[in-house]
Amino acid sequence: MKTPSLIAAALALAAAGAQAADLVVTSPDGRIALRIADDASSFGISRGGETVIAPSPLGLELDGQPAFGLLKLESRQDSKVDQVVPLVATKAASARDHYVGTTLAFREAGSGRRLFIDARAYDDGVAFRYRMASTDPVKLRSERTTFVPAGDPACLVTPVDGGHEAQFERQRISQLKADAAFDVPVVCATPSGRTHYAITQAHLQGYTGASFRREGEALRLQLSAEPGRPGPAFVSTGGLTTAWRAVMMADRAGDLIASQLVGNLNPAPDHDKFGDFSWVQPGKTSWDWWSGPLEGVKPDLAAYKRFIDFAAESGFRYHLIDAGWSHGAGPCCEALPSTDIARAADGIDMPALVRYAADKGVGLLLWVHWQHLAPRIDEVLDTYARWGIKGIKVDFMNRDDQDMVAFYQRVAEATAKRHLLLDFHGAYVPAGLQRTYPNFITQEGVLGAEWNKMDRRVTPRHNLMLPYTRMLTGPMDYTPGGFRNATPQTFEIRAVMPLTQTTRGQALAMYVVYDSPLQMVSDDPSNYRGEAGFDFIKRVPTAWDETRFIQGEPGQDIVLARRSGKTWYLGAMTSDEARTEKVSLGFLPPGRWKATVWQDGEGVRQVQRSERRVTRQDVLSLPLSAAGGAAVILEPAP
Structure with missing residues (x-):
């Protein structure tokens, strides 16, 4: 690692380079500018005339080759793109991909080596990546890419852990632990508060993941290396195309939620190879693990049928059979050599169980450990397709190095070919x-509700951090739906029939606020039948035509609106403080609307349901208890 003095010198050189000459890419609306020095040494970002990222180093740390020396601009090729991309089973029916782009070609003096930088400026952010056109392998120790946020802001950050399951906290960049790694996204605001932004990554295919380490008041990128493998963090088969380094930007922190920037930086589906993805069906699923013991549910045909029957009577599309179903499986989640995930446990006729579920309109999903899947992907998935399984949940990868990124793509492609849904946990x-693969319908990589079974970290404040942080990058399988609600004061850790630290109203609101086209209804069937608010869960969709942020602040509260067809759904959540959300309905089209409201009752497990007529001129008042919430359906009135 460089010493602080060397980092300061590098930043000073970057600033000098930026002052000397900049190559500027400006967003279509003219508000955002990405500046790259004409020697490829640095970049900077501004929005509305205000600095967002101060001059910051660029470059690659090559392994086994000399570092790039003096680079000079050889050519610049500009482009403009404005297209509407239809989407399948996500937070909107389509995405507008609208940007001004450039490819900058730099040549090294003396050697003639070339480095390309692709850059794009959107109305809601910027992105850049490096490329090297060569048939020879390229080895990287890391990148020199560093972000210097203007004004040493207090940002929302989370430390890296294997499963990416940690809390977000607000800290100034200069106060972060220098020996710790921090995950993406890092969410900050400029000193004026006029621009909120998230630093993240996109399009990892063919590359490796990354995290950040603090160096002074800067965030230095660190590539993820395969555990136990000495040498470079990344090795290409020929040439180099890195992941995109992206900065999402908006007026308010919540306005980042609707952004399509991360998706737009990825290739569209290959319809020539896979056909269309209209077979991908979003929906809710019952789930047998959350309400059961930590060591998992033992293979039990009667238990499986009980959950399938519950899914059928509730109108859910799926049931997820979690760990323990396969032949030779252990108590829960170990990758035992005795386990055969192409065979069901003794006494379980999986094809017959699939037919039982299908007769009731329910599809089955199966849990697998990634170490059992990786050596025999085609054999296992062919078996599941023959059985009639609708999708898989792959667990415990807990890595983002080059080999694991390649595994994700292999599984996404293999499941797409067989029309199987894909959900990654330990992700x-x-x-x-x-x-690129719309059947990859959701993933974990979040400190979700399952941790209520094990500790107290899934607090109301944590729940109100997630929409403004982790959820910005894509769907998150938080696994909501806990109906054994408690307060933070009365909460206790239970592995079986666990509690939550929030009200029933917040449990309902999560189905609107939290983005997951495959959404768990996590509790035991016995905890739902006849319970207040379950009528809302049975009705709420899991994929949307439009998403709009209404109001709120990270860690405190949120009101989010999502549209399915002509019907709007509102989710409102608050942290530790009770509050009344005054929600302007100006986003509605003209006309009269029927509002059905589920809001916190007097008890933590009580919900008040009411109906009223409203118009777009009205303001809806939603009283929320501490750790509470509300859900609203707005549909055209006769």
Whole structure:
């Protein structure tokens, strides 16, 4: 690692280069500018005339080759793109991909080596990546890419852990631990507060993941290396195309939620290879693990049928059979050599169970450990397709190095070919692979509700951090739906029939606020039948035509609106403080609307349901209890 003095010198050189000459890419609306020095040494970002990222180093740390020396601009090729991309099963029916782009070709004095930088400026952010056109392998120790946020802001950050399951906290960049790694996204605001932004990555295919380490008041990119492998963090088969380094930007923190930037930086689906993805069906799924023991549910045909029956009577599209179903499986989640995931446990006729579920209109999803899947992907998935399984949940990767990124793509492609849905757990933060493979319908990489079974970290404040941080990058399988609600004061850790630290109203609101086209209804069937608010869960969609942020602040509260067809759904959540959200309905089209409201009752598990007529001129008042929430359906009135 460089010493602080060397980093300061590098930043000073970057600033001098930026002052000497900049190559500027400006967003279509003219508000955002990405500046790259004409020697490729640095970049900077501004929005509305205000600095967002101060002059910051660019470059690659090559392994086994000399570092790039003096680079001079050889050519610049500009482009403009404005297209509407239809989407499948996500937070909107389409995405506008609208940017001004450039490819900058730099040549090294003396050697003639060339480095390309692709850059794009959108109305909601910027992105850049490096390329080297060569048939020879390229080895990288890391990148020199560094972000110097203007004004040493207090940002929302989370430390890196294997499963990317940690809390977000607000800290100034200069106060971050220098020996710690921090995950994407990092979410900040400029000193004036006029621009909120998130630093993240996109399109990892063919590359490796990354995290950040603090150096002074800067965030230095660090590539993820394969555990236990000495040498470079990344090795290409020939040439180099890195991931995109992206900065999402908006007026308010919540306005970043609707951004399509991460997806737009990924390739569209290959319809020539896979056909269309209209077979991808979003929906809710019952789930047998959350309400059961930590060691998993033992293979039990009667138990499986009980959950299938519940899904059928509730109108859910799927049931997820979690760990323990396969032949030779252990108590839960170990990758035992005895386990055969192409065979069901003794006494379980999987094809017959699939037919039982299908007769009731329910599709089955199966849990697998990635180490069992990786050596025999084609054999296992062919078996599942023959059985009639609708999708898989792959777990415990807990890495984002080059080999694991390649594994994600292999599984996404293999499941797409067989019309299987894909859900990754023990997963890294999304980087847009869902855009290329729409059957990759959700993933974890979040400190979600399952942790209520094990500790107290899934607090109301944590729940109100997630929409403004982790959810910006893509769908998150938080696994909501806990109906054994408690307060933070009365909460206790239970592995079986666990509690939550929030009200029933917040449990409902999560189905609107949290983005997951495959959405778990996580609790036991016995905890739903006849319970207040379950009528809303049965009705709420999981994929949307439009998403709009209404109001709120990270860690405190949120009101989010999503549209399905002509019907709007509102989710409102608050953290530790009770509050009343005054929600302007100006986003509605003209006309009269029927508002059905589920809001917190007197008890933590009570919900008040009411109906009223409203118009777009009205303001809806939603009283929320501490750790509470509300859900609203707005549909055209006769």
